[in-house]
Amino acid sequence: MNILILSAGTRNKIVEYFVKTLVGRGKVIATDMSNLAPAIYEADKYYIVPSMTDAGYIDTVIDICKKEDIKGVLSLIDPELSLLAKNKEKFEEIGVKIVGSSYDLCEMSLDKYKMYLWLKDKGYNCAKSYIDKDEFYKAVESGKITYPVFVKPARGSASISISKAYDKESIEILFSHNDGLMIQEYLQGQEIGADVYIDMISGEIVSIFTKKKIKMRAGETDKAVSFKDERLFELIKDFVSKAGYRGQIDIDIFDIEGEYYISEVNPRFGGGYPHAYECGCNHMKLICDNLEGKINGNTIGEYKSGIYMMKYNEICIKEF
Ligand SMILES: Nc1ncnc2c1ncn2[C@@H]1O[C@H](COP(=O)(O)OP(=O)(O)O)[C@@H](O)[C@H]1O
Ligand SMILES: [Mg+2]
Numbered sequence: 232m233n234i235l236i237l238s239a240g241t242r243n244k245i246v247e248y249f250v251k252t253l254v255g256r257g258k259v260i261a262t263d264m265s266n267l268a269p270a271i272y273e274a275d276k277y278y279i280v281p282s283m284t285d286a287g288y289i290d291t292v293i294d295i296c297k298k299e300d301i302k303g304v305l306s307l308i309d310p311e312l313s314l315l316a317k318n319k320e321k322f323e324e325i326g327v328k329i330v331g332s333s334y335d336l337c338e339m340s341l342d343k344y345k346m347y348l349w350l351k352d353k354g355y356n357c358a359k360s361y362i363d364k365d366e367f368y369k370a371v372e373s374g375k376i377t378y379p380v381f382v383k384p385a386r387g388s389a390s391i392s393i394s395k396a397y398d399k400e401s402i403e404i405l406f407s408h409n410d411g412l413m414i415q416e417y418l419q420g421q422e423i424g425a426d427v428y429i430d431m432i433s434g435e436i437v438s439i440f441t442k443k444k445i446k447m448r449a450g451e452t453d454k455a456v457s458f459k460d461e462r463l464f465e466l467i468k469d470f471v472s473k474a475g476y477r478g479q480i481d482i483d484i485f486d487i488e489g490e491y492y493i494s495e496v497n498p499r500f501g502g503g504y505p506h507a508y509e510c511g512c513n514h515m516k517l518i519c520d521n522l523e524g525k526i527n528g529n530t531i532g533e534y535k536s537g538i539y540m541m542k543y544n545e546i547c548i549k550e551f
Contacts, residue, residue, distance in 0.1 A: 232257035232522055233299055235327075237292065237306040237315075238283070239263050239270035243545070244505040246273035251547040252515040254292050260299050262292070265393055269547035273505050277419065283311050289318050296327045303493060303522040305330040305478070305499070309388050312337040329430065330478045330518055332498040339474075340496045344385040344413050353473060356492040359416040364406055367414045387440065388497075389543065390450030420487035424452055425467055426500075426507040427480050428514045431521040438514060439531045440507035441484075442540070452503035457510055458540045464531060479504075479514055506540035 234253065239246055239261040249259045250273060261274035264282050271277035276299070280291050296304065304327055306315055315322075316334035331337065339345045343360070350357040359376055361367035362385060370376045382405050383393040392409055394404050395417065406412055421443055428438040441463055442455040467482065469495060481496040481501030500514075507514070511534045517527045 232302045232519065234259050234519070234522070235296060235299065235301045235526070236261045236270075236274065237280075237304065238308040238311055239274070239277075240268050240307060242274050242307045242500070242502075243270045243547075244508070245500050248273065248508050248513070248515045252513065252519055253406075256519065256538050257302070258299070260295065260301065266549075266551065268499060272549070280327065283314060289314070289321065293321060293325065296322065297325055301327050303328045303330050303518065305518075309341055309497065309499070313341065322334055328431070328522060330408060330522075332476045332480070333477065335488045336474060336476060337498055342386055343383070343495055346495060347413075347415075350493055351472075355470060356490055358418050358492065358494065361414045364414065365403055367402070368510050371399075372495075379417045381414070381417045382412055384409065384411050385389055385413040386411060388450070390447070418485040418487060418492055420485045420492070423446070423463070423484040423486055423491075424455065424483060424501065424503050425463075425482040426504050426512065426514070427467060427471060427476075428483060428512075428517045428527075429471060429480070430517070430527045431477050432524070432526045434472075434475075435529070436471055436531065437517060437527045437529055438512050438533075439464055439467055440510060440534055441467075441514040442503065442506055443497040444503075445539075448542075450502075451542075452506075453542050455503060455506055455540050457506065457534060457540075458536045459532050459534075463491055466493075468531075478518070483525040503540070506538075507534070509540070510538050 246261050258275040260276045261271040262280045263271050266279050278295055281288055315329050316337050317444045319329055344362045347360040379395050381399045382396050424442050426440045430437045442457050444452045445454040479500050481497040485492040
């Protein structure tokens with residue numbers, strides 16, 4: 232049973248964990264548009280592919296699937312999630328399962344304003360958000376929101392172009408230099424990350440790993456510590472089943488004086504997933520079992536609290 236990992240980039244650990252999990256069971260094939268993407272060299276085999284914005288991209292991926300007898304395919308980058316979901320049938324026709332959520336859910340998760348509207352409508356705690364700055368100014372005047380606020384691109388990622396704004400002048404400058412920004416209530420609290428697996432056959436959540444973020448660097452969790460809270464698990468279960476996610480997802484949550492606020496969802500492996508794996512939450516195995524037609528049992532909370540993760544740099548050397 233072979234697995235295809237698209238846009239592997241620098242996610243060496245993710246590829247490595249799949250290789251380890253598939254020993255004696257199958258091969259891991261990885262792709263990237265660059266031969267300087269170190270993670271492809273962890274795989275059993277790799278392909279350099281065109282950019283995902285190329286017209287023939289999906290056909291190239293389909294060809295690799297046929298050639299390598301692929302059972303399941305997943306992407307490690309946001310913009311590719313919707314593209315894969317959109318082409319779900321093309322993959323299913325050749326017996327390949329996409330490890331991911333539906334097109335609509337991928338689109339909603341990619342757009343933080345759409346996500347906000349959904350969260351608000353369903354009654355979850357979340358940061359008040361505005362896409363229209365004049366509407367935001369009115370809300371300030373009527374006392375519905377106060378400075379400082381958080382400004383970020385509604386469809387952003389990797390913490391690019393995020394700012395804390397203290398006044399109208401700053402908002403004006405930010406909006407005059409960037410398109411697609413949104414303004415959010417500033418959340419002051421403990422940031423939490425959740426790595427969650429929703430069984431692709433039963434649709435049940437079977438694994439949740441939660442960690443408190445201690446330090447962030449370049450949009451990623453650099454240091455974190457595992458913890459467990461039954462109340463948080465219940466919130467995650469409720470939210471995830473209402474939304475209907477499938478496969479691997481990563482959720483950003485804030486703990487503000489004991490109240491949990493849902494911030495954003497990435498319906499893929501997050502950069503901090505290795506922490507979960509190293510604590511015993513092997514989601515690669517859950518994926519492989521699903522791809523072999525096996526339903527996974529509940530393993531929620533099967534890890535130790537108080538385990539710290541510290542990231543550090545590695546290098547990859549190649550001669551072409
Ligand atoms: N409303 C907010 N209040 C305070 N900090 C925030 C808020 N929204 C985001 N952040 C901070 O900015 C980081 C990046 O924002 P996020 O919405 O997760 O976007 P992405 O991870 O896609 O870049 C978060 O990890 C968090 O540290
Ligand atoms: Mg985030």
